[in-house]
Amino acid sequence: SFSSGNVAELTFTVADDSNPSQSTDAIVNVTINAVPAKVQTAIILFAPDSNEGSQTFYSIGQDRTYSVNDVEATDGASANVDLGYFFVQEANLASPEDYSTAFTGAYDLSDWDVRRASEMVETTLTDDQFLELSSVADVEGALDGIDFSAGESTVEGLTVGGTIYAFQTADGLEGLFRVTALTPGFSPADNITLEFILAEAADEN
Secondary structure, X not given: OOOOOOEEEEEEEEEEOOEEEEEEEEEEEEEOOOOEEEEEEEEXXXXXXXXXXXXXXXXXXXXXXXXXXXXXXXXXXXXXXXXXXXXXOOEEEEOHHHHHHHOOOOOOOOOOOOOOOOEEEEOOOOHHHHXXXXXXXXXXXXXXXXXXXXXXXXXXXXXXXXXXXXXXXXXXXXXXXXXXXXXXXXXXXXXXXXXEEEEEEOOOO
């Protein structure tokens, strides 16, 4: 196998059909082009509010934020939501399956048709290493060996410059995310900013 961005040297043997003993080798250098990974930046999720209008939830696949009101007003929307934000002494994320349990007394999601489960796993990547990832192959390499079956559907104590997490959504979308900004607190104006890089090709312009 070849890594994207590298130059592979391929050797071909060319033989004369009429004289099989006569042959020569031809060497061809081939550059394996990297496939850029999809990056989703400046994803701002706000703390819950009593009117259920705060953009607290996120669909990674759609790259779209949702409020509870948005989800409940749109048929099938709950099947797209992967994560929700909440703050209790520290910043936390939970998949819809566990959100109401992890954040007792917050939003009741029992009316949602689907409450998806996303799995998250701590990695040892640093911010600098995260920023060096650019291709699908890079992301796949960073995810190699991660066991999502041992992941968590809730992660706690998120901080800027802290742990880089690997994720897998309910429909198998994988990638990594980090926290780039945090305004801690319980007010609906308080928020967390996330950046995602997916093991999926970037959209063509």
